[in-house]
Amino acid sequence: MANTEKTVELTYPQKAAAVIVSLGAEKASLLYQYMEPEDVETLTLEVARLGMLDAETTEAVLEEFYQSCMTNKAVTEGGLEYARAVLEKAFGSQAAINLLDKVTKSLKNREFAFLNKAEVKSLYSALQSERPQTMALVLSYVDPGKAAGVIEQLPPDRQIKVVEAIATMESASPAAIKIIEKEMERKFSSIVTSSNVKVGGIDYVASIMNNLDRSSEKSIFDGLNVNNAELADEIRKRMFVFEDIITLDDRAVQRVLANCDQRDVVLALKSANSEVSNKLFSNMSARLAESIRDDLEITTNVRMKDVEDSQQRIVGIIRDLEEKGEIVILKGGKDDIIA
Numbered sequence: 001m002a003n004t005e006k007t008v009e010l011t012y013p014q015k016a017a018a019v020i021v022s023l024g025a026e027k028a029s030l031l032y033q034y035m036e037p038e039d040v041e042t043l044t045l046e047v048a049r050l051g052m053l054d055a056e057t058t059e060a061v062l063e064e065f066y067q068s069c070m071t072n073k074a075v076t077e078g079g080l081e082y083a084r085a086v087l088e089k090a091f092g093s094q095a096a097i098n099l100l101d102k103v104t105k106s107l108k109n110r111e112f113a114f115l116n117k118a119e120v121k122s123l124y125s126a127l128q129s130e131r132p133q134t135m136a137l138v139l140s141y142v143d144p145g146k147a148a149g150v151i152e153q154l155p156p157d158r159q160i161k162v163v164e165a166i167a168t169m170e171s172a173s174p175a176a177i178k179i180i181e182k183e184m185e186r187k188f189s190s191i192v193t194s195s196n197v198k199v200g201g202i203d204y205v206a207s208i209m210n211n212l213d214r215s216s217e218k219s220i221f222d223g224l225n226v227n228n229a230e231l232a233d234e235i236r237k238r239m240f241v242f243e244d245i246i247t248l249d250d251r252a253v254q255r256v257l258a259n260c261d262q263r264d265v266v267l268a269l270k271s272a273n274s275e276v277s278n279k280l281f282s283n284m285s286a287r288l289a290e291s292i293r294d295d296l297e298i299t300t301n302v303r304m305k306d307v308e309d310s311q312q313r314i315v316g317i318i319r320d321l322e323e324k325g326e327i328v329i330l331k332g333g334k335d336d337i338i339a
């Protein structure tokens with residue numbers, strides 16, 4: 001099997017050009033028949049610019065192309081689980097996971113790519129009268145910033161229902177997408193995938209919430225706390241994780257540390273990366289830093305659950321301080337800070 005690490009040096013258009021060159025003019029022309037004119041133009045330019053490729057790079061590009069073709073074929077014919085079995089047998093477990101991850105993202109992006117070309121105003125006009133479940137499915141295919149822009153314009157009760165629907169969504173079947181297509185055929189057009197694609201979910205809705213204005217965020221959480229407090233808490237946890245502490249300014253970190261139990265800081269640092277550790281230590285007094293480093297050395301055989309609990313308590317302190325207006329969490333580029 002070829003070493004595909006060489007292909008990292010090429011862009012995707014360059015890889016496509018390398019495949020076209022390897023196929024030869026006659027076979028390449030057959031592929032061109034299935035491509036959009038602008039794609040043919042782009043690819044032709046890349047072919048012209050490509051120049052010479054060594055045999056090793058060409059072989060690596062073709063191997064990657066073969067894996068991609070085989071992955072798409074397996075997914076189309078039998079769905080993700082069938083594809084997983086085929087790819088594991090052909091390339092091994094880890095390679096199968098990587099290939100499926102790439103193809104599912106590709107399917108999702110391709111099937112509803114037209115949505116990301118629409119303006120927020122147009123998306124809202126098209127979706128405002130739809131059921132929350134329909135809105136949830138459609139918004140799961142656009143970037144979080146646009147989804148937030150649509151949700152912000154909804155009445156508070158509709159905001160809550162749509163956010164809840166997105167958070168609890170796991171996958172969309174071809175039949176479900178076809179129904180959505182039929183309901184909205186005058187508004188949108190799309191290509192339906194022949195396999196389930198993961199959409200929505202709590203992580204995605206947390207991204208949306210991070211992009212909402214604070215009044216909409218508060219209104220949605222207030223409603224969710226009444227209707228589904230457990231879901232509200234889970235979304236809130238995903239909105240700011242412990243590692244996000246590096247996004248806080250130094251004064252905010254110092255304020256947080258002043259409210260933390262030292263034992264929690266020690267446990268939280270047991271699994272922290274160097275960036276987080278440096279952020280915390282650089283905002284401590286020399287005496288406190290020395291004390292915590294000493295505690296870290298003697299704190300061994302710690303359960304992961306205890307580490308995660310400590311990190312979550314620190315995150316809780318951060319959220320509390322934000323709600324009191326004592327620190328600011330920058331979210332989705334929507335906050336302007338005046339020093």
